[in-house]
Structures are given as C-alpha cells and as structure tokens.
Amino acid sequence: EVQLVETGGGLVQPGRSLKLSCVASGFTFSSYWMYWIRQAPGKGLEWVSSINTDGGSTYYPDSVKGRFTISRDNAENTVYLQMNSLRSEDTATYYCAKMHYGSYGVMDAWGQGASVTVSS
Amino acid sequence: DIVMTQTPSSQAVSAGEKVTMSCKSSQSLLYNENKKNYLAWYQQKPGQSPKLLIYWASTRESGVPDRFIGSGSGTDFTLTISSVQAEDLAVYYCQQYYNFPTFGGGTKLELK
Numbered sequence: 001e002v003q004l005v006e007t008g009g010g011l012v013q014p015g016r017s018l019k020l021s022c023v024a025s026g027f028t029f030s031s032y033w034m035y036w037i038r039q040a041p042g043k044g045l046e047w048v049s050s051i052n053t054d055g056g057s058t059y060y061p062d063s064v065k066g067r068f069t070i071s072r073d074n075a076e077n078t079v080y081l082q083m084n085s086l087r088s089e090d091t092a093t094y095y096c097a098k099m100h101y102g103s104y105g106v107m108d109a110w111g112q113g114a115s116v117t118v119s120s
Numbered sequence: 121d122i123v124m125t126q127t128p129s130s131q132a133v134s135a136g137e138k139v140t141m142s143c144k145s146s147q148s149l150l151y152n153e154n155k156k157n158y159l160a161w162y163q164q165k166p167g168q169s170p171k172l173l174i175y176w177a178s179t180r181e182s183g184v185p186d187r188f189i190g191s192g193s194g195t196d197f198t199l200t201i202s203s204v205q206a207e208d209l210a211v212y213y214c215q216q217y218y219n220f221p222t223f224g225g226g227t228k229l230e231l232k
Contacts, residue, residue: 035221037170037221044213044223044224044225044226045162045170045213045215045223045226046223047220047221047222047223050220050221059220061121061220095169095170100172100175100181103160103175103176103217104217105158105160105215105217105220105221106160106172106175106215106217107160107162107170107172108172108181109172110169110170110171111169112169113169
C-alpha cells in the first residue's frame with residue numbers, strides 16, 4: 001500500500017523558514033516524480049513544486065520561486081520542501097503527492113497534509 | 121499559465137440523480153502527437169486529501185466506480201456522476217497537466 005506521511009508543519013513568523021518532509025513507502029520511490037501541492041484554508045489546490053526522479057530537475061510556480069526549494073533523498077525515500085522568507089499567504093495545508101505512472105503531472109497518491117501557519 | 125475554470129461552484133443534489141459539472145481551460149489540452157487530453161479530475165471529501173478519479177480526460181483510476189465518467193476534449197471537459205450516492209458529496213477539482221499543473225476552483229456537491 002502506498003503511503004505518504006508529511007511532517008514538519010507548524011506556526012512560524014513571517015520572514016522565517018520551515019522545512020517539510022514527506023516519507024514514502026509502498027512503491028519504488030526513486031522511480032517517480034514527486035510533488036508538493038498546497039491548499040489555503042477554505043480554498044482550492046495550488047501546485048507548489050515538482051522534482052524529477054534523481055532530483056536533478058525541479059520546478060516552481062512564480063508564487064514561490066526563489067523562496068521554496070524541493071529536494072529528495074532516494075536512499076531515505078523522502079522528499080523535502082524548504083520554505084524560506086515565509087509570508088502570510090503561504091498559510092496552508094501542504095500535501096506531498098506521487099506521480100501516476102506514465103502520466104507526468106497526474107498525482108495518484110497524496111499524503112494527509114502538513115499544516116503551516118505563518119503569523120506573528 | 122493555463123487557467124482552469126469550473127462551473128458551477130456548488131450544486132445541490134439528491135441521491136440517485138445524474139450530475140454533470142464543467143471544466144474549461146484557457147488553452148487546448150489536446151496534444152496532437154498522441155491525441156491525448158492532459159486533464160485529470162480529483163475528489164476531495166471534507167477533512168481528507170484529494171483522490172485521483174480520472175486522467176487523460178476519460179480514463180478512470182483503478183478502483184473508481186464506473187458511475188464516474190469523464191468526457192470532453194480540447195478546452196471543454198465534463199465530469200458526470202451517473203447516479204449520485206451519499207458518499208459522493210465532496211468537492212471535485214479538474215487539473216491540467218499539459219504544462220505545469222494548475223487546478224480549477226472546484227465544484228462542491230451538496231445534499232439537496
């Protein structure tokens with residue numbers, strides 16, 4: 001069974017940093033792209049980042065580019081999201097998700113989410 | 121960026137009813153080389169993570185009941201639930217993966 005477990009969320013002041021982790025199990029982690037998607041309270045879904053299988057290629061929307069960094073450790077079956085210079089608008093539940101085999105950009109398994117609140 | 125627009129934003133339904141919801145993209149999601157539409161649908165129940173229902177616009181994910189039907193091509197797509205069940209009350213999101221992923225605003229199914 002595929003499992004994705006996010007940790008590292010919490011309350012952080014504006015301008016500070018936070019690092020999320022997502023530990024994967026139940027599939028060959030190193031064979032799949034991974035994603036971070038966020039959902040602000042009561043709002044819809046927003047793609048935050050993607051990383052390819054070996055970590056050599058990463059992608060971000062303009063809203064987080066230059067502030068967030070995705071990385072992965074295939075030996076530890078873990079994907080990370082380093083979030084710097086956090087803003088109030090970054091407040092959201094952050095989900096990690098796994099690529100659907102053969103369909104780049106389709107997310108076929110999601111974690112339970114990590115809550116991040118940016119507030120003074 | 122490709123903008124995804126879903127209508128309606130909410131819909132009140134009764135059990136057993138046929139339901140349709142729309143998703144429109146600001147540019148075509150049809151890739152001519154493989155004739156595939158890069159469009160997925162997800163279901164999110166209250167307090168839960170999203171769940172993949174459909175990809176390539178009309179391919180059901182394994183384990184998804186056949187009452188969920190995806191259709192459409194180019195810029196206009198539809199998710200149909202042929203006979204709504206109580207457990208289908210949720211928010212439904214469309215998502216394009218032709219470019220970097222973007223999601224629609226969602227359609228919330230509520231009980232009439």
